Amino acid sequence: MTDTKLSAAALPNPVYTSLADWVTDHFLPLFRRTLGGEYRWCCQWWLHGEAVSRLTSLWHAWEVLRLRPGTGIGAWYREHLDHQLPILMGARGPFYQCSETAHREPREAGALPVPAGRQNPGVMGEYSAVLPSAAPAVDPDTVTSDDAH
Numbered sequence: 001m002t003d004t005k006l007s008a009a010a011l012p013n014p015v016y017t018s019l020a021d022w023v024t025d026h027f028l029p030l031f032r033r034t035l036g037g038e039y040r041w042c043c044q045w046w047l048h049g050e051a052v053s054r055l056t057s058l059w060h061a062w063e064v065l066r067l068r069p070g071t072g073i074g075a076w077y078r079e080h081l082d083h084q085l086p087i088l089m090g091a092r093g094p095f096y097q098c099s100e101t102a103h104r105e106p107r108e109a110g111a112l113p114v115p116a117g118r119q120n121p122g123v124m125g126e127y128s129a130v131l132p133s134a135a136p137a138v139d140p141d142t143v144t145s146d147d148a149h
Contacts, residue, residue, distance in 0.1 A: 014063045022059040035100050039089045042098035050094040054084050
């Protein structure tokens with residue numbers, strides 16, 4: 001029986017060992033855009049959690065897809081970069097208040113506590129109001145036409 005799992009020694013080393021290296025040595029020199037208007041960048045990009053998450057996603061996918069012969073990098077452009085770049089650097093993206101030379105701290109969205117009557121905030125349509133504890137159960141077999149109005 002052959003072991004199909006690759007040993008750690010058989011896995012290729014990544015080209016970049018940190019996100020910062022990938023961004024400064026690969027991403028920024030290669031994907032230049034005229035900044036201002038449609039495209040934004042922040043000189044302190046690492047202070048933007050959303051940007052770090054999106055760039056990390058791009059970097060990890062790039063490290064994997066660069067190894068696929070033929071269309072690997074094409075797939076990376078189509079499935080990853082072409083989707084992320086307009087969001088990441090867009091006029092309303094994570095850098096929208098910043099410039100190439102100045103960082104502006106983004107305003108964090110607020111949230112009120114989940115109401116006590118809301119059972120599960122993760123379930124779509126679960127907007128249950130607080131029901132009175134003494135509400136009588138209604139038996140549909142006993143409802144008359146007068147009760148229905």
